[in-house]
Amino acid sequence: MWKAKWITANFTQNEPNTWLCFRKVQAIDSIPKTAIAQIAADSKYWLWINGKPVVFEGGLKRGPNPLDTYYDEVDIAPYMQKGENIIALLVWYFGKDGFSHISSGKAGLLFQCITPNFEILSDASWKSRRHPAFGTCENPKPNFRLSESSIRFDARQDIASWHTLDYKEKSWSKAYAFGDAPMAPWNNLVLRPIPQWKNSGLVEYVNKASLPTESTGESIEGILPANIQITPYLKIDAPEGLVIQIKTDNFQGGSEPNMYAEYITKQGEQEFESFGWINGQKVIYTIPKGVKILALKYRETGYDTDFSGNFNCSDDFYNRLWQKARRTLYVTMRDNYMDCPDRERAQWWGDEVIEGGEAFYALCPKSHLLMRKGMLELIGWQKKNGILFSPIPAGNWNQELPCQSLATIGLYGFWNYYMHTGDKQTIADNYDGVKRYLEIYKLKDDGTLVYRQGGWPWGDWGEQVDIEFIQSCWYQLALLSAKNMALLLGKSEDAKLFTQQMESFRTAVNKSFWTGKEYRHYDYKGTTDDRAQAMAVLSGIAEKSQYPALFEIFKTTEYASPYMEKYVMEALFHMGQESYALGRAKKRFDEMVNHPTYTTLFEGWGIGKKGYGGGTWNHAWSGGALTILMQYVCGISPIEAGYSKFAVMPQPGTMTQATASVHSVKGIITTSFINDASKFELTVNVPQTTKAVLGIPVSSANKITLNGSSVWESGKAIKHDKIINTYTTETHICFEVSSGKWDLKTTKK
Numbered sequence: 013m014w015k016a017k018w019i020t021a022n023f024t025q026n027e028p029n030t031w032l033c034f035r036k037v038q039a040i041d042s043i044p045k046t047a048i049a050q051i052a053a054d055s056k057y058w059l060w061i062n063g064k065p066v067v068f069e070g071g072l073k074r075g076p077n078p079l080d081t082y083y084d085e086v087d088i089a090p091y092m093q094k095g096e097n098i099i100a101l102l103v104w105y106f107g108k109d110g111f112s113h114i115s116s117g118k119a120g121l122l123f124q125c126i127t128p129n130f131e132i133l134s135d136a137s138w139k140s141r142r143h144p145a146f147g148t149c150e151n152p153k154p155n156f157r158l159s160e161s162s163i164r165f166d167a168r169q170d171i172a173s174w175h176t177l178d179y180k181e182k183s184w185s186k187a188y189a190f191g192d193a194p195m196a197p198w199n200n201l202v203l204r205p206i207p208q209w210k211n212s213g214l215v216e217y218v219n220k221a222s223l224p225t226e227s228t229g230e231s232i233e234g235i236l237p238a239n240i241q242i243t244p245y246l247k248i249d250a251p252e253g254l255v256i257q258i259k260t261d262n263f264q265g266g267s268e269p270n271m272y273a274e275y276i277t278k279q280g281e282q283e284f285e286s287f288g289w290i291n292g293q294k295v296i297y298t299i300p301k302g303v304k305i306l307a308l309k310y311r312e313t314g315y316d317t318d319f320s321g322n323f324n325c326s327d328d329f330y331n332r333l334w335q336k337a338r339r340t341l342y343v344t345m346r347d348n349y350m351d352c353p354d355r356e357r358a359q360w361w362g363d364e365v366i367e368g369g370e371a372f373y374a375l376c377p378k379s380h381l382l383m384r385k386g387m388l389e390l391i392g393w394q395k396k397n398g399i400l401f402s403p404i405p406a407g408n409w410n411q412e413l414p415c416q417s418l419a420t421i422g423l424y425g426f427w428n429y430y431m432h433t434g435d436k437q438t439i440a441d442n443y444d445g446v447k448r449y450l451e452i453y454k455l456k457d458d459g460t461l462v463y464r465q466g467g468w469p470w471g472d473w474g475e476q477v478d479i480e481f482i483q484s485c486w487y488q489l490a491l492l493s494a495k496n497m498a499l500l501l502g503k504s505e506d507a508k509l510f511t512q513q514m515e516s517f518r519t520a521v522n523k524s525f526w527t528g529k530e531y532r533h534y535d536y537k538g539t540t541d542d543r544a545q546a547m548a549v550l551s552g553i554a555e556k557s558q559y560p561a562l563f564e565i566f567k568t569t570e571y572a573s574p575y576m577e578k579y580v581m582e583a584l585f586h587m588g589q590e591s592y593a594l595g596r597a598k599k600r601f602d603e604m605v606n607h608p609t610y611t612t613l614f615e616g617w618g619i620g621k622k623g624y625g626g627g628t629w630n631h632a633w634s635g636g637a638l639t640i641l642m643q644y645v646c647g648i649s650p651i652e653a654g655y656s657k658f659a660v661m662p663q664p665g666t667m668t669q670a671t672a673s674v675h676s677v678k679g680i681i682t683t684s685f686i687n688d689a690s691k692f693e694l695t696v697n698v699p700q701t702t703k704a705v706l707g708i709p710v711s712s713a714n715k716i717t718l719n720g721s722s723v724w725e726s727g728k729a730i731k732h733d734k735i736i737n738t739y740t741t742e743t744h745i746c747f748e749v750s751s752g753k754w755d756l757k758t759t760k761k
Contacts, residue, residue, distance in 0.1 A: 014050075014122070014124060014192065014193035014194065014201070015124060015126065015131070015133055016050075016122050016123060016124035016133040016134045016135065016193060017122075017133070017134055017135045017136075017189040017190065017191060017192055017193065018120045018121070018122050018134070018189070018190040018191060018192075018193055018195060018198065019034070019120065019121050019122070019134045019135065019136070019138055019140065019187040019188060019189050019190065020032065020118065020119050020120050020121065020140070020187065020188050020190065021033070021034070021119075021140035021141055021142050021185070021187065021188065022140065022185040022186065022187070022188045023142070023185075024119055024142065024188070026105065026107060026117060026118050026119050027107055028105075028106065028107030028108045028148070028161055029104075029105075029106070029107060029146070029147075029148045029161035029163070030104075030105040030107060030119050030142065030146075031102060031103070031104055031105075031142065031143040031146035032102070032103045032105065032119060032121070032140060032141070032142055032143065033100070033101075033102055033103075033140060033141050033142075033143050033171065033174055033175075033184075034100065034101045034102075034103065034121055034123075034134075034138050034139070034140045034187065035098060035099070035100050035138065035139045035140070035174070035175070035179075035181055035184070036098070036099045036100075036123075036132065036134075036137070036138045036139070037096055037097070037098055037099075037177070038096070038097045038098075038099060038130065038132050039095060039096050039097070040092060040093070040094060040095070040097055040129065040130050041094065041129065041130075042094065042129050043089055043092045043093070043094065043129070044089055044127045044128065044129050045089060046087050046089050046127075047087060047088050047089040047092060047125055047127050047129075047130075048085050048086070048087055048088075048125065049085070049086045049087075049088045049123065049124065049125040049132070050083055050084070050085055050122075050123075050124045050125070051067075051070060051071070051083060051084045051085075051086060051101075051121075051122065051123050051124075052071070052081055052082070052083035052084070052120075052121070052122040052193075052198065052201055053070065053071045053101070053103050053120070053121050053122070054071075054074065054081065054103075054105055054106075054116050054118065054119055054120045054121075054198060055071065055073065055074070055103075055104060055105055055106040055107075055113065055115075055159070056069055056070065056071045056103070056104045056106075057069075057070045057071050057101050057102065057103045057104070057121065058070070058101065058102040058287065059086070059099075059100070059101050060098075060099075060100045060101075060175040060176075061088055061091035061092065061097060061098070061099055061100075062091060062092075062093060062097055062098055062176075062177060063098070063173075063175060063176040063177065064091055066086065066088060066091055067084070067086055067208065068209065068211050068311075068313060069209060069287065069289070069313060070084050070086070070208065071084060072084075072204055072206075072347050073106075073110075073112050073113035073159065073347045073348070073405060074113055074114050074115070074116060074198075074405055075114055075202075075405050076202040076388065076389055076392050076405075077389070077392035077393055078114060078393060078405075079199045079200070080198070080199045080200040080201065080202055081116070081198040081199065081200075081201055081202070082201070082202050082203070082204050082205075083122065083201045083202070083203060083204065084204045084208070085203065085204070086208075088125060096177060097177075098175070098176065098177040098179075099123070099132060100174065100175030100176075101121060101123065102143065102175075102287075103119065103120075103121050104287065104288075105119035106159040106160060106161070107119070108159055108161075108407075109159060109406070109407025109408040110156075110157060110158050110159025110160070110357070110358075110406070110407065110408065111157040111158070111159075111356050111357065111358035111359075111403045111406050111408070111409055112159065112347060112348055112350070112356075112357045112358050112359060112403065112405060112406065113159035113405055113406075113407065114405050114406060114407035115159070115407050116197040116198055117197055118190075118197055120190065120198065121134055122134055122193050122198075122201075134187070134189075135187070135189050136186050136187055136188070136189040137186065137187075138186070138187040139181045139184040139185070139186065139187065140184060140185060140186070140187040140188075141183070141184045141185060143171065144166075144169040144171070145165050145166050145167065145168075145169040145170045145171070146163065146164070146165055147163075147164040147165070147166065148161050148162065148163075148164055149161075149162035149163065149164045149272060149273070149274045152269040153269065154269055154270050154271050155268035155269055155270070155355065156408065157268075157355065157356040157357070157358060157408075158270060158271065158356070158357060159407075160271055160288055161271070161288075162271045162272050162273065162274070162288070163271070163273050163274070163286050163287065163288045164273070164274040164275075164276070165273070165274070165275050165276065165284060165286065166276040167252075167275065167276060167277055167278040167282055167284065168252055168253070168276065168277075168278045170278070205381055205384065205385045205388070206315070206316075206381045206382055206385055207315075207316035207378060207381070208316065209313040209314060209315070209316060209346075210312075210313065210314055210315065210316040210317075211311065211312075211313050212311055212312040212313070213311060214245055214285075214309040214310070214311050215309060215310055215311065215312065216309055217234035217235055217236065217295070217308060217309070217310065218235040218236065218237055219233075219234065219235040223305070223308055224305055225304065225305050225306075226302065226303065226304055226305060227299040227300060227301055227302065227303045227305060228301055229299075229300060229301035229302075231296050231297065231298050232296070232297040232298075232299060232305075232308070233261075233294045233295070233296055233297075234294065234295040234296075234297065234308050234309075234310065235293070235294055236292065236293050236294060236295065236310065238293065238339050238343075238611040238612075239262065239291060239292060239293045239339060239340075239343050239610070239611050239612045239630050240291060240312050240314065240342075240343060241289045241290075241291045241312065241313060241314045241343060241346065241353060242260075242289065242290065242291065242292075242295065242310040242311060242312050242313075243285055243286055243287055243288070243289050243290075243310065243311045243313065244258045244273065244285070244286055244290070244295045244297075244308075244309075244310050245283070245284070245285040245286075245307070245308070245309040245310060245311065246258075246275070246283065246284055246297065246299075246305070246307065246308055246309075247281075247282070247283040247284075247305075247306040247307040247308075248277070248281070248282060248283075248299070248303050248304060248305055248306055249280065249281045249282075249303070249304035249306060250277040250279075250280075250282070250300075250303040250304070251277065251279060252277055252278050252279040253276065253277065254276070254277040254299075254300045254303065255274060255275075255276055255277075255300070256274065256275040256276075256277065256297065256298065256299050256300070256303075257272065257273070257274050257297075257298040258272060258273040258274070258275070258286060258295065258296070258297055258298075259272040259273075259290075259295075259296050259298075260272075260290050260291060260292025260293075260294060260295055260296065261292045261293055261294040261296065262290070262291050262292030262293070262353075262354050262629075262630065263290075263292070263354075264354075265292070265352075265354045265355070265628055265629050265630065266352050266354045266355025266356070266615070266626045266627065266628035267355065267626035267627055267628075268355055268626065270290070270354040270355060271288055271290050272290065273286035273288065273290075277303075281306070283306075283307075285311065289313060289346075291343055291353040291354060291630070293609075293610070293611060295308075295310055314342065314343075314345065314346060315342070315345035315346055315379070315382060316378060317342075317345075317371075317375045317376050317378045317379040318375065318376040318378070318675070319338065319342075319374070319375065320375065320376040320673070320675035320680070321338075321373050321374040321375060321376075321642070321672075321673060321674055321675055322671070322672065322673045323638075323641055323642060323646070323670070323671070323672045324670065324671050324672075325641075325645070325667050325669060325670035325671075326667050326668045326669040326670065327594075327666070327667060329598055329605060329606075330594070330597075330598075330637075330641060330645075330667075332605050332606075333597070333601055333605045333637055333638070333641075334374075334637075334638050334641055336604070336605060336610075336611060336612060336613050336635070337370060337374070337613060337632075337634070337635025337636075337637060337638035338370070338374040338375075338635070338638060339611050339612055340612040340613045340630055340631065340632045340634065340635050341367055341370045341371060341374060341375075341632045341635055341638075342375075343612060343630050343632075344363075344367060344630065344631075344632040345367075345371075345379070345382055348382070348385065348386055348389070348405075349363065349364040349367045349368070349382060349383070349386055349632075350363070350632075351363045351403075351615075351628075351631060351632075351633065352615065352628040352630055352631050353630060354628060354630065355626055355628055356403070358402075358403035358406070358409075359386055359389070359402060359403045359404060359405075360402055360403050360413075360416065361386070361390065361402040361403075361413075361416045361417065361419065361420040361425070362402075362413070362415070362416035362419055362420075362575065362633065363575075363631075363632060363633045364383065364386055364420070364425075365416075365419050365420060365424050365425045365428075366424075366575070366578060366632065366633045366635070366636045366639070367383075367632045367633070367635075368382075368383040368386075368425070368428065368429060369424065369428060369636070369639045370632070370635050370636070370638045370639050371383070372428075372432040372639075372674075373638060373639060373642040373643070373648070373674055374638060374642075375675070376675045377433075377675060377676075377677050380429070380432070380433050380435075380677075383429050384429070384433075384435065384438050387426060387429065387438060387442055388438070388441065388442070389404055389405060390402065390404060390420060390442075390445075391441070391442045391445035391446075393405070394445050394448065394449070395410075397452075398448040398449050398451060398452050399412050399449070399452065399466075400412065400417040400420070400421070400445070400449045401413070401417065401466075401467065402416060402417070402420075410467070411466065411467025411468050412464075412466035412467045412468075413466055413467070413468050413470050414464040414465070414466040414469075414483060414486075415470065415471045415479070415482060415483050415486050416470070417449065417466075418483065418486035418487055418489070418490045419486050419489070419490075421446045421449060421450075421490050421493060421494070422486060422489035422490040422492070422493045423489045423490075423492055423493045423496075424489070425493070426439065426442060426446065426493060426497070427492075427493040427496050427497065430496075430497075430500070430653055431650045431653050431654075432650055432654070432655075432676070432677070433653075433654060433677055434653040434654020434655075434656070434677060435654075436500060436501075436653075439497050439500060439501065440501055443497050443498075443501055443503075446490075446493075446494055446497065447494065447506065450490060450491070450494055452464070453487060455517070455520075458520060458523075458524055459516055459517060459519070459520025459521075459523075459524075460484065460517075460520050460521060460524050460525070461480075461483065461484045461487055461517075463479075463480045463483060463535075464483065471483070471543070472543055472572065472573050472575060472576045473573040473575065473615075473616060473624030473625055474571050474572065474573045474624065475538075475571055476538040476539045476540075476541050476571045477538075477541060477543065477571070478531075478532060478533055478536040478538065478541035478543070478544040479536075480533040480535055480536060481525055481531055481532065481533040481536065481541075481544045481547075481548075482541075482543055482544055482547050484517075484521055484525075484533075484553075485544075485547030485548060485550070485551040485553060486547070486551075487517070488514060488517060488518065488521070488551040488552065488553060489550070489551050491510050491513050491514045491517070492510075492514060492551075492552070494506075494510050495507050495510035495511055495514065498510060518552065518553050521553050522553060522555075526558070528561075529561045529564075530545065530561065530562070530565055531544050531545055531548045531553075531554070531562075532544070539569070539571075540565055540569055541569070541571055542565060542566055542569040542570060542571050542572055542580055543571065543572045543576045543579065543580065545562045545565050545566065545569075545583070546566075546572070546576070546579045546580040546582070546583035546584075547579060547583075548562070549562065549583035549586050549587060550579060550582060550583055550586065559587045559588075562583075562587070563584075563587060563589055563592075566580065566583075566584060566589075566592070566596070567592070570596075570600065573616060573617070573624055574600075574601070574604075574613065574614070574615070574616065574617065574631070574633065574634035574636075575633040575634070575636075577597070577600060577601075577636070577637075578633075578636020578637065578639070578640065579636075580596075581593045581596065581597055581636070581637060581640050582636075582640055582644070584596070585640065585644040585663055588743065590644065590645070590663040590664070590665035591665040591666045593640070593665065594645075594665045594666055594667070595666070597637050597640075600617065601613075601634075601637065603617065603618055603622075604617070604618075604634070610629050612629060612630040612631075613629075613630070613631060613632070613634035613635055614627065614628070614629045614630075614631060614634060615627055615628040615629070615631035615633075615634070641670075641672075642672055642674065644663050645662065645663060645664060645665065645667060645670060646660070646662055646670055646672040646683055646685070647659060647660050647661035647662040647663060647683075647707060648660055648672060648674050648681060648683060650676075651705060654677050654678065655676040655677055655678040655681075655699075655702050656678070656701075656702055656703070657702065657703045657704065657705065657748075658676070658681065658702065658703075658704050658705070659704070659705045659706075659707065660681075660683050660694065660696050660704055660705070660706050660707065661705070661706075661707030661743070661744045661746070662683075662685050662687075662694065662707070662709065663709070663743070664685060664687040664692075664709070667687060668686070668687050668688055669684075669685065669686050669687065670684065670685055671683070671684035672684070676699070676702075678699045678700075678701060678702040679699030679700065679701075679702070680697070680699060681696070681697065681698070681699060681704075682696070682697040683695065683696045683697070687712070689760070690759060690760055691712075691757060691758060691759055691760060692708060692709060692712035692713075692757075692758050692760065693755070693756065693757045693758075694706060694707075694708060694754075694755075694756040694757075695753070695754070695755045695756075696753070696754050696756075697752075697753050697754075698749060698750065698751045698752055698753075698754065699751060700751045701751070702751060703736065703748060703749065703750050703751075704748070704749055704754075705746050705747070705748050705749075706746070706747050706748075706749060706754060706756055707741075707743075707744030707745065707746045707747075708724075708744060708745045708747075708756055708758050709743065709744055710740070710741075710742070710743055710744060710745060711760075712758055712760050713745050713758050713760075714758055714759045714760060715758065715759055716745065716756060716757065716758040717756070717757050717758075718732060718734065718735065718747065718749075718754060718755070718756055719734075719754060719755050720755075723735060723738070723747060723756075724738070724745060724758075734749060734750075734752075735747050735748065735749060736748040736749060736750065
C-alpha cells in the first residue's frame with residue numbers, strides 16, 4: 013500500500029513545539045478527476061498546493077492504540093495544474109505526551125498520491141527546513157495534560173511565500189528519509205475515521221464596529237458569538253520588535269493555564285494567524301500603544317457536523333438549557349470527545365457517554381463517527397490484563413476508573429451507540445474487549461460485587477458518594493449491555509450466562525443493600541446518596557414497589573454533581589415523576605442557565621469555589637438534560653437499532669407545548685405536542701423506511717383521533733387501516749404506524 017517514505021527535516025532535534033516546512037515541485041502532464049493524497053504527520057499539518065490552502069490543521073492526535081498512527085485521505089485534484097506544481101506542508105510536532113496524545117518521539121511526515129497519471133511520494137528528494145519564526149511562549153506553560161504548546165511567532169524570521177511555486181529554496185536541505193512505511197515509531201497507519209474540520213474562513217468579531225483602529229496599549233476584546241474553537245488573526249501596521257499577546261477569556265477557565273499566542277512584529281504592514289486553536293467567548297489582544305490596527309478576525313474550526321436537532325417548549329428555561337447544552341457539546345468535540353476544551357482536552361469516558369447521548373439528538377449523523385472512534389480507541393488501548401482505562405489516547409495517564417469504564421461498555425455507552433446507529437460491525441469489533449473487561453470483576457460469597465478501586469476510585473464530584481453501591485449498578489448495566497451484544501452477534505451461550513449473572517446479582521444486591529427505605533452499601537457510612545438511588549432505578553435493581561420510598565429521598569437530597577444529575581433526572585422520569593424532575597432541574601441548573609455571561613455549562617454547580625475539579629465553565633457532561641428533554645419529555649427514542657422502529661411517547665410533565673426534531677440515520681424526525689387543560693395533541697413526521705410507535709399519555713386519553721378518524725374510544729381501540737398495531741402500557745396508549753405525517757388528538761377525561 014505504501015510506497016512513500018517517512019521524512020523529516022535535516023538536523024531536526026525532535027524538540028517539543030517544532031515546526032517544519034516541506035516542499036516538493038512536481039511536473040504533471042494531465043490531471044485526473046480525483047487524486048487521493050494519503051498524509052500522515054506527527055503531529056499536525058497544513059497543506060498548500062500551488063499557493064492555495066487545501067487542508068487547515070490536518071492529522072489526528074496519536075493514536076488508535078498505543079503504537080499506531082492515523083493518516084488522512086485528501087482529494088488534491090481540484091488544486092493541481094498542468095505543468096509544474098508545488099506541494100507544501102507545514103508540520104507541527106507536539107513533542108510531548110498529553111491526555112489526548114501519545115508522542116512517538118520523532119517529528120515526521122508521510123505523503124503519498126498515486127494515480128494512473130502521476131505519483132507524488134515523500135522521500136529524500138523533497139526539500140525541507142525548520143521554520144525559524146516559530147517558538148514557544150514564556151510561562152505560564154500549558155498544564156501537563158495538554159500535548160500542545162503555546163505558540164510564539166517572530167515575524168522578523170518569517171519565510172515569506174515559501175509555499176508558492178515562485179519561492180526559491182536555495183538554503184533548504186534535502187529531507188531526511190527515515191525509511192519505508194509502515195515503520196517505527198509510527199508503526200501501522202489507520203485511516204482517519206472522522207471528517208476534516210469544518211472551517212468558517214476568517215470572520216469578523218461580533219463587535220467589529222467598536223474595535224479600535226489604533227491601539228492605546230490596553231487590552232482589546234474581540235467578542236465571539238459563543239464559546240467556540242478558534243484561531244485568532246490580526247492585520248496591523250507596526251514597527252519591528254513589538255510583542256503582541258493573544259489569549260481568550262478561557263485561558264484559565266479550568267483553573268490551570270492552557271494555550272495562548274505571542275506575535276513579534278516586523279516592520280510595516282503585516283498579518284498573522286496563530287495556528288494553535290484556542291477557545292473562549294472573547295479573544296483578548298494585548299497590542300502595544302500606537303500600532304495601527306487594520307483588521308482583527310478569527311477562524312472557527314471544529315468537528316464537521318450540523319446543528320440539525322432542535323427543541324423548543326413552553327418554558328424558556330429549558331430552551332436555554334438545551335441551547336447551552338448543545339453549545340457546550342460542540343466546543344468539546346474535535347480529535348476526540350473532551351471533558352473540556354481548555355484544561356485537558358481529554359477523552360474521559362464518563363463524559364463521553366453523556367456527550368454521545370446528546371449528539372444523537374442535537375447533531376447530524378456525522379457526529380456518530382466521533383463516538384465510534386472513541387469506542388475503537390478504548391478497546392485498542394485495553395491492557396493485556398483486560399483493564400480498560402481513560403482518558404485515551406494518552407502518553408501520561410494509564411489509570412482505570414472502574415465506574416466510567418462500566419458506564420462506557422454499558423447500556424448508556426456502547427449499546428446506546430448501537431441503538432441510535434445500527435452499526436453492528438463496531439459492536440462486533442469491540443465485543444471481545446468488553447467481555448474480557450467484565451471477566452475482571454469478581455463476586456463475594458454473598459453474590460455482591462467485590463469493589464474494584466482501580467487507579468482512581470472516582471464515582472462523581474461532590475460529597476456523600478456511595479461509590480461501592482454505584483459501581484454495583486454500573487456493573488449491572490454493563491451486564492445488560494453485554495447480554496444484548498451477545499444476542500446481536502449470535503453468541504447465545506454468552507447471552508445466557510450474562511442473563512443468569514444479572515438475575516442472581518440483582519437478587520443479591522437487593523438482599524444486601526436495601527434497608528427498607530433506601531439503598532446503601534453496608535460499608536458506606538455517609539448520608540443517603542441520591543445518585544445511588546437513581547442508579548438503582550436505572551439499572552433495574554429497584555422494583556416499582558420501592559419507588560415511593562426512593563422519591564422521598566430525591567425530594568430532600570441533592571448531592572449529585574451536574575454529571576450525575578442527568579441520571580437522577582432520568583430516574584425520576586422512569587418513576588413517573590416527570591413534573592418533579594423538571595422542577596428539580598430548573599432549581600439545580602438555575603445559576604448556569606440564567607448566567608448572562610456564559611454560553612456554555614459548568615463543570616460544577618457554579619464557578620470557582622462552587623465548582624468541582626478545577627471548575628471549567630465549558631463541560632459537556634452538564635448537558636445531560638438535553639437528552640432527557642428529547643428522549644422523555646418529547647419521548648423520542650429508537651425501539652429497534654438504527655431507528656428502523658422508534659417511539660414518540662411524550663412525558664410532558666408541567667410543559668404545555670414542545671416541538672423537537674432529531675436527525676436520525678433514517679432521516680429527520682419531527683414532533684410536537686400541545687398539552688392543555690382540555691386536550692393533548694401529538695403531531696409526528698415519520699421518515700420513509702421506518703416505523704413509529706406514537707403514544708398518548710394514559711392520563712390524557714378519552715376519545716382519540718388519528719388524522720381526523722377515531723381510533724380509540726371508551727377504553728377500546730377502533731380499527732383503522734393505517735394503524736399496524738394498538739396496545740397500552742402503564743403510561744401510554746400506543747399506535748404503531750408507518751412513514752408519513754400523523755396527528756393524534758384526544759380530549760382529556
